[in-house]
Amino acid sequence: MEKVSIITPSYNCGKYIAETIESVQAQTYANWEMIIVDDCSTDYTTQVVSNYEDDRIILLKNEHNSGAAVSRNLALSVSSGRWIAFLDSDDYWLPDKLERQISFMVERNYAFTYTEYIMADICLVPAGVRVSGPRRITRRRMYDFCWPASMTVMYDMHVVGRLWIPDLRKHNDYALWLDAVRYADCHLYPHVLAICRKREGSISSVSKLTLIRHHYLLYKNGENRSRTASALLAARNILWGIYKKIWYYKKEGALYDSV
DSSP: OOOEEEEEEESSOTTTHHHHHHHHHTOSOOOEEEEEEEOOOSSSHHHHHHTOOOTTEEEEEOSSOOOHHHHHHHHHHHOOOSEEEEOOTTOEEOTTHHHHHHHHHHHHTOSEEEEEEEEEOTTOOEEEEEEOOOSEEOHHHHHHOOOSOGGGOEEEHHHHOOOOOOOOSSSHHHHHHHHHTTTSOEEEEEEEEEEEEOOTTOGGGSOHHHHHHHHHHIIIIISOOOHHHHHHHHHHHHHHHHHHHHHTEEEOOOOOOOO
16 A cells, blocks of 8 residues: 655645545555645635644645745645545545545556546535546547546656646646646546635636636647647637537536445
């Protein structure tokens, strides 16, 4: 049972982070470290984290408010696990998420995977939407759209290596997937193992024009593409996002299904 390093940036999530931490502590796979990097929260986030007397929880703090990319890079720099997983400070895992995903990867010799998840409100009440994606994402397919949600992703550092995220305020997780898929295709575990909490200020709440701008900056600054290529890729990404909502957002009541 090799260690999982869980990368968790935090900022003003005092209302939610306890549920996030406890979803990790409830995991049936016990060999993990949860590296929480607080980005100068102005609420009581760090006090909540400090209350947990669990040696597997590591709390680090940025000296200045620097964004999620810097926070994730700091966590990655001190990680010691073979398996790298991501969990934002307001999202939630089902109890056997790590066990089932790692078994899936080991049995099929996959180095990079993601899972299905469900949407929920700020109280973690399911919204009746289950989100899936393509069974296999190649490098070309990853450029189409950011199919994996960060709280569902896991990769094998023995294969993918220790990656670093470009300093982007938005879509820095997508930049990481674009890098990781250079080393291994990303495969879907087609079962719900995580819950995405929808709250005010999330990326899904911004305008379409702002979303396009963030995608453009990802390709321009994160991928060093030309202005023309970045603009075309950003527009293409929006079209694939519409496709995802049509084909991979499933309205249903099921939260969890067995293998």
